[in-house]
Amino acid sequence: MRYVDGSLAALDSPRMGSAGDDGELLRRYAELIVGFGANVQRGQIVAISTEPGKEALTRALAAAAYRAGASFVDVNSFDTYVKRARIEFSEEEFLEVVPSWYGERMLALGEQRCARIGLTGPAAPGLLDDLDPERTGRDRLPFIAEAVTVVNARTTNWTAASCPTPEWAQLVHPSLSAEDALARLWEQIAHVCRLDEEDPVAAWRSRMDRVGAAAAALDERRFEALHFAGPGTDLTVGLLAGSRWISARFSTIDGIEHFPNLPSEETFTAPDPERVDGVVRCTKPLVLQGSIVRDLRVRFEGGRAIELEASSGERTLRSLLSRDPGALRLGEVALVDGNGRVGALDTIFFDTLLDENAASHIAFGQGYEFSVEEADRERVNKSGLHVDVMIGGEDVNVSGVTSGGERVAVLEGGAWRV
Amino acid sequence: MRYVDGSLAALDSPRMGSAGDDGELLRRYAELIVGFGANVQRGQIVAISTEPGKEALTRALAAAAYRAGASFVDVNSFDTYVKRARIEFSEEEFLEVVPSWYGERMLALGEQRCARIGLTGPAAPGLLDDLDPERTGRDRLPFIAEAVTVVNARTTNWTAASCPTPEWAQLVHPSLSAEDALARLWEQIAHVCRLDEEDPVAAWRSRMDRVGAAAAALDERRFEALHFAGPGTDLTVGLLAGSRWISARFSTIDGIEHFPNLPSEETFTAPDPERVDGVVRCTKPLVLQGSIVRDLRVRFEGGRAIELEASSGERTLRSLLSRDPGALRLGEVALVDGNGRVGALDTIFFDTLLDENAASHIAFGQGYEFSVEEADRERVNKSGLHVDVMIGGEDVNVSGVTSGGERVAVLEGGAWRV
Numbered sequence: 001m002r003y004v005d006g007s008l009a010a011l012d013s014p015r016m017g018s019a020g021d022d023g024e025l026l027r028r029y030a031e032l033i034v035g036f037g038a039n040v041q042r043g044q045i046v047a048i049s050t051e052p053g054k055e056a057l058t059r060a061l062a063a064a065a066y067r068a069g070a071s072f073v074d075v076n077s078f079d080t081y082v083k084r085a086r087i088e089f090s091e092e093e094f095l096e097v098v099p100s101w102y103g104e105r106m107l108a109l110g111e112q113r114c115a116r117i118g119l120t121g122p123a124a125p126g127l128l129d130d131l132d133p134e135r136t137g138r139d140r141l142p143f144i145a146e147a148v149t150v151v152n153a154r155t156t157n158w159t160a161a162s163c164p165t166p167e168w169a170q171l172v173h174p175s176l177s178a179e180d181a182l183a184r185l186w187e188q189i190a191h192v193c194r195l196d197e198e199d200p201v202a203a204w205r206s207r208m209d210r211v212g213a214a215a216a217a218l219d220e221r222r223f224e225a226l227h228f229a230g231p232g233t234d235l236t237v238g239l240l241a242g243s244r245w246i247s248a249r250f251s252t253i254d255g256i257e258h259f260p261n262l263p264s265e266e267t268f269t270a271p272d273p274e275r276v277d278g279v280v281r282c283t284k285p286l287v288l289q290g291s292i293v294r295d296l297r298v299r300f301e302g303g304r305a306i307e308l309e310a311s312s313g314e315r316t317l318r319s320l321l322s323r324d325p326g327a328l329r330l331g332e333v334a335l336v337d338g339n340g341r342v343g344a345l346d347t348i349f350f351d352t353l354l355d356e357n358a359a360s361h362i363a364f365g366q367g368y369e370f371s372v373e374e375a376d377r378e379r380v381n382k383s384g385l386h387v388d389v390m391i392g393g394e395d396v397n398v399s400g401v402t403s404g405g406e407r408v409a410v411l412e413g414g415a416w417r418v
Numbered sequence: 419m420r421y422v423d424g425s426l427a428a429l430d431s432p433r434m435g436s437a438g439d440d441g442e443l444l445r446r447y448a449e450l451i452v453g454f455g456a457n458v459q460r461g462q463i464v465a466i467s468t469e470p471g472k473e474a475l476t477r478a479l480a481a482a483a484y485r486a487g488a489s490f491v492d493v494n495s496f497d498t499y500v501k502r503a504r505i506e507f508s509e510e511e512f513l514e515v516v517p518s519w520y521g522e523r524m525l526a527l528g529e530q531r532c533a534r535i536g537l538t539g540p541a542a543p544g545l546l547d548d549l550d551p552e553r554t555g556r557d558r559l560p561f562i563a564e565a566v567t568v569v570n571a572r573t574t575n576w577t578a579a580s581c582p583t584p585e586w587a588q589l590v591h592p593s594l595s596a597e598d599a600l601a602r603l604w605e606q607i608a609h610v611c612r613l614d615e616e617d618p619v620a621a622w623r624s625r626m627d628r629v630g631a632a633a634a635a636l637d638e639r640r641f642e643a644l645h646f647a648g649p650g651t652d653l654t655v656g657l658l659a660g661s662r663w664i665s666a667r668f669s670t671i672d673g674i675e676h677f678p679n680l681p682s683e684e685t686f687t688a689p690d691p692e693r694v695d696g697v698v699r700c701t702k703p704l705v706l707q708g709s710i711v712r713d714l715r716v717r718f719e720g721g722r723a724i725e726l727e728a729s730s731g732e733r734t735l736r737s738l739l740s741r742d743p744g745a746l747r748l749g750e751v752a753l754v755d756g757n758g759r760v761g762a763l764d765t766i767f768f769d770t771l772l773d774e775n776a777a778s779h780i781a782f783g784q785g786y787e788f789s790v791e792e793a794d795r796e797r798v799n800k801s802g803l804h805v806d807v808m809i810g811g812e813d814v815n816v817s818g819v820t821s822g823g824e825r826v827a828v829l830e831g832g833a834w835r836v
Contacts, residue, residue, distance in 0.1 A: 042509075045517055052473050055497065062500040066507035072515045073504065077495045079473065082480040086491065089484035091460075097490045099463055101526050105519040112518070 023060075025186065028195055029161075030060035032262065033117060034068055036201045037159030039258045040115045042069030044157075047109050049118040049142065050077050054163040061117060070115075078142040080124040087131045087139055095138040106146035110155035113254060119163040120353045125171045152370060154250070157258035162189055162351055171350055192263045192341045192354065204259065207339075208249050210416070214335070215245035215267040217418035218410070223400035226271075226333060227407060228280065228360075230396030232297060237333050237362065238275025242376030245269050246368070265340030265357040270367035273329040273381035274303040283359055284390035287350050291316045296389065303329050305364070317387075321364060326383030331367030335360045338394055338414020352388060360392025360411070441478075443604065446613055447579075448478035450680065451535060452486055454619045455577030457676045458533045460487030462575075465527050467536040467560065468495050472581040479535060488533075496560040498542040505549045505557055513556040524564035528573035531672060537581040538771045543589045570788060572668070575676035580607055580769055589768055610681045610759045610772065622677065625757075626667050628834070632753070633663035633685040635836035636828070641818035644689075644751060645825060646698065646778070648814030650715060655751050655780065656693025660794030663687050664786070683758030683775040688785035691747040691799035692721040701777055702808035705768050709734045714807065721747050723782070735805075739782060744801030749785030753778045756812055756832020770806060778810025778829070 034040050046065040050058040062073040086095070109116060128136050150156055164185040166178055173181035190196055194203040228235040248264030251257050282296040293313030298305050305328045310317065321327045336343065336359050343358040365383035372380050392398070398411040400418075409417035452458050464483040468476040480491040504513070527534060546554050568574055582603040584596055591599035608614055612621040646653040666682035669675050700714040711731030716723050723746045728735060739745045754761065754777050761776040783801035790798050810816070816829040818836075827835035 043512075045515075052470065052495075055470050055499070059497070059499045059503060063503040063507055066503055069509060071508075071512040072517055073500060074517055075495075075497060075500055077470075077493075077497075079477070079493060079495075081473070081477045082491060082493055085477060085481040085484055089481055090489075091487060094461075094489040097463075099490055099492055099526075100530070101519065101523040104522065108517075108519050 025190060025195065026057060026060040027064070028200070029190070029193065030057065030064040032193060032195065032200050032204075033159060033161045034061060034064040036204060037161060037259045037262045038115045038117050039157050039256055040065050040068045040070055041157070041256060043071050044069075045072045045074060045109070045112060045114040046070045047114055047116045048073060048075045049116070050075060050163070051119065051123045052077060052079050052081075053123045053165045053167070054119050054121075057119060057163045065115075080127050083139060083141065084127055084131065087128065087135050095135060098141065098144060102141075102144055103146040106144060106150055110150040110153055113252075114156055115258075116156045116158035118158070118160040120160055121162045121164060121168045121351050122171065123163075123165045123167060125167055125350065154253045157250075157252050157256040159258060159260050159262055160353055161193070161262040162349075162353055164189055168350070172347060188345055188347065188349075192345070192357075194263075194341075207265075208247060208259065210339075211247045211265065211267050211337075212249055214337070214416050214418055215247045218245040218267065218269075218335075218400070221400055221402070221408065221418070223408075224403050225275065225401040226335075226410065227399045227401055228391060228396055229399070230281070230283075230393065232281030233279065233391060233396055235278040235280040235300065235391070236276070236401065237330065238272035238303075239269065239333075240272045240372055240376045240379055242373030242379075243269040243271065244371055244373060246371045261353060261357075263342065263354070263357055265336045265342060266334040266361075268332050268334035268368070269371045270369070270380045271330050271333045271362075272303070272379065273326070273331070273367075276300040276303045276330050280362070280389075280391050282389055282391060283393040283396065284355070285348055286313070286317075286387070286389055287348060287352075287355065288313060288316050288320060288387065292348070293317050298389075305329075320385060320387065323385055324383050326381050327365050327385055327387075329364070329381045329383075330362050331365050331381040331383065331386060332361075332363035332371075332388070334363075334388075335398060335411060336392055337411060337416050343393075355390070356388040359390040360396070360398065361388050361390045363388045443608060443613065444475060444478040445482070446618070447608070447611065448475065448482040450611060450613065450618050450622075451577060451579045452479060452482040454622060455579060455677045455680045456533045456535050457575050457674055458483050458486045458488055459575070459674060461489050462487075463490045463492060463527070463530060463532040464488045465532055465534045466491060466493045467534070468493060468581070469537065469541045470495060470497050470499075471541045471583045471585070472537050472539075475537060475581045483533075498545050501557060501559065502545055502549065505546065505553050510553075513553060516559065516562060520559075520562055521564040524562060524568055528568040528571055531670070532574055533676075534574045534576035536576070536578045538578055539580045539582060539586045539769050540589065541581075541583045541585060543585055543768065572671045575668075575670050575674040577676060577678055577680055578771055579611070579680040580767075580771055582607055586768070590765060606763055606765065606767075610763070610775075612681075612759075625683075626665060626677065628757075629665045629683065629685050629755075630667055632755070632834050632836055633665045636663040636685065636753075636818070639818055639820070639826065639836070641826075642821050643693065643819040644753075644828065645817045645819055646809060646814055647817070648699075648701075648811065650699030651697065651809060651814055653696040653698040653718065653809070654694070654819065655748065656690035656721075657687065657751075658690045658790055658794045658797055660791030660797075661687040661689065662789055662791060664789045679771060679775075681760060681772070681775055683754045683760060684752040684779075686750055686752035686786070687789045688787070688798045689748050689751045689780075690721070690797065691744070691749070691785075694718040694721045694748050698780070698807075698809050700807055700809060701811040701814065702773070703766055704731070704735075704805070704807055705766060705773065706731060706734050706738060706805065710766070711735050716807075723747075738803060738805065741803055742801050744799050745783050745803055745805075747782070747799045747801075748780050749783050749799040749801065749804060750779075750781035750789075750806070752781075752806075753816060753829060754810055755829060755834050761811075773808070774806045777808040778814070778816065779806050779808045781806045 169181035295311040299307035587599040717725035
């Protein structure tokens with residue numbers, strides 16, 4: 001699950017490349033994001049969070065929003081090069097300054113019932129890598145706490161979608177030429193967003209109906225735990241009595257339905273952070289602050305990761321997970337079936353919006369409180385981080401454990417059994 | 419005289435071209451703008467108004483501001499392509515919507531005593547030309563009324579400076595290759611901003627001392643009127659008793675000196691809108707909404723332009739000046755001596771910040787109220803437009819008319835006589 005205003009970055013070259021020349025694809029993508037994802041209503045102000053290098057899609061979104069009856073489109077472009085200048089040169093005492101109007105604007109977006117659209121995809125990959133991590137960690141922008149307040153208040157209809165850029169494409173497809181890499185990334189985004197369907201909205205509705213039905217069935221069963229079984233994996237993830245299965249089909253307090261992540265293939269909840277036991281083998285590499293963690297294996301006991309090894313990136317992961325006590329426990333468990341389109345591409349996208357939809361996953365760290373009923377919210381895992389780890393696949397079966405200890409098939413060979 | 423947030427536009431290509439590769443020029447320019455123009459103080463938030471296509475200078479400004487002790491750099495990038503989408507597609511009733519947080523942010527910049535920097539230069543020349551002018555006229559952004567409030571309150575130290583872009587360079591130097599045009603424009607900007615001096619700040623201080631001394635001498639004389647005499651020009655411009663000669667060296671209410679226009683070669687005031695008589699011939703072409711007015715001659719009577727002819731662009735000018743009654747009267751008269759660097763380049767820049775500093779000029783329409791003493795402010799000309807018309811040159815002498823009717827030399831052969 002991804003927020004808008006969560007993790008944007010920037011680059012120096014705003015040309016769209018191949019898809020920029022393909023105005024038709026841009027227009028269809030923008031209309032899907034505006035009309036289906038955010039579901040912009042006539043008279044709404046639409047806030048777009050973008051970055052230098054994403055101008056073409058941003059402009060297409062603005063046009064789509066005005067055609068949909070938006071009363072105004074407010075574009076906010078966050079430049080990671082300016083953030084870099086801050087981390088390099090700012091005096092120590094100013095590193096956490098955030099102007100008062102940043103939070104005020106976000107709260108006004110909620111009060112005035114606006115729509116929000118965020119464009120993800122690392123536009124300036126690695127730009128902050130050589131900086132002092134202690135200083136980098138103190139500047140959390142573009143993230144602001146008020147964005148979480150507004151999401152929890154359900155006052156805005158919002159969505160996050162990926163925007164290909166040449167730098168990002170080169171990162172995903174290093175063996176291709178710059179032009180081919182960008183074309184390939186656009187093709188993949190179009191595919192996972194169902195833009196290659198005649199009626200992408202109908203395709204999404206049908207897909208979300210299936211995922212939503214699985215979520216409803218899981219909610220009905222009220223399993224005590226989930227069990228993951230596969231090569232190198234024998235893991236039990238305890239669920240709270242109040243754990244609710246959420247899919248990415250939200251509704252504002254005023255009843256505007258919206259789809260907060262494009263694409264989304266998952267249903268997720270917050271597990272019991274004290275009842276996770278067994279071993280698990282990651283089925284996809286994990287991208288962490290520019291380094292890649294491969295062949296990760298973890299052993300849990302009483303909810304805590306007590307053993308951890310990887311063929312690469314192990315130190316980075318260990319250092320991250322030592323951040324706070326909650327970092328070694330789980331905040332999220334998510335199920336993705338084999339009909340999801342991201343996993344089939346077998347590509348590391350370096351964009352969590354895409355990568356976390358490749359397979360069933362668990363996440364170390366902070367959980368989403370809205371995925372648990374009121375009474376159990378205190379028990380959701382707390383941490384300053386959230387790291388998704390892919391553990392699912394065709395050869396990993398998932399079953400639900402009932403209060404009587406019975407195991408009921410949930411996912412078998414990648415297919416829903418609920 | 420140019421405001422920040424007055425007239426910005428955008429383009430699709432953010433590469434800096436030649437000066438982007440010349441990090442040294444960018445750094446020196448950014449330091450002049452931050453350290454001398456805006457005179458950023460330690461602990462200040464710095465607001466930068468920029469556009470897509472101006473990333474390289476914007477980033478250099480951010481670095482310079484943080485090095486100068488800024489507590490935060492808040493970049494606002496206004497995209498004329500998004501404005502175009504609005505004018506094309508917005509419903510009629512929403513065309514004047516401005517989100518509440520736009521004005522609130524501007525007022526907060528004043529209340530919190532921030533610094534402000536605006537980058538001028540038409541980044542997307544002609545982009546709105548084919549749109550319905552009635553609809554275009556209703557969307558005044560990026561201009562917001564609160565910017566004028568904050569300027570008048572003198573609570574922010576601010577400056578406006580030009581940022582070359584490839585599209586703008588091609589407009590100024592259409593006969594050069596794209597690369598040469600950009601290099602030439604950068605060279606010219608560097609020259610008029612005294613960046614080719616060993617100590618640009620010292621050069622500016624000395625220049626502003628000279629212009630400031632002329633302004634002080636003019637204030638002391640309390641002329642009844644100015645008289646312009648040259649080929650085709652015999653014009654008397656009446657002054658108000660409260661007309662004060664302003665040069666672009668401002669000071670905030672807290673005493674922070676700043677230089678609001680880089681470059682600035684002028685001293686200006688608001689004339690008596692009812693006492694302008696005679697004939698005047700323009701000495702430079704005039705750029706108006708994409709069309710060029712050449713060989714303009716105007717006859718004034720009782721303050722009003724009663725005859726007007728030009729060899730090109732006459733219709734555009736007439737239509738503009740019919741906007742309101744004040745549009746045919748003068749709001750500003752400004753003197754520029756022959757040592758100014760802009761005029762010597764003999765180039766039309768299509769950026770008022772530069773073009774108005776090429777020669778002495780008059781302006782049809784709205785005057786600057788702060789250039790007149792309190793008692794006479796009501797008498798400053800009012801209009802919805804402000805059009806600068808260059809009327810000075812080496813062969814145009816300017817004299818002051820005393821209350822006794824005597825003429826005293828002010829500018830002769832381009833040299834100050836006061």
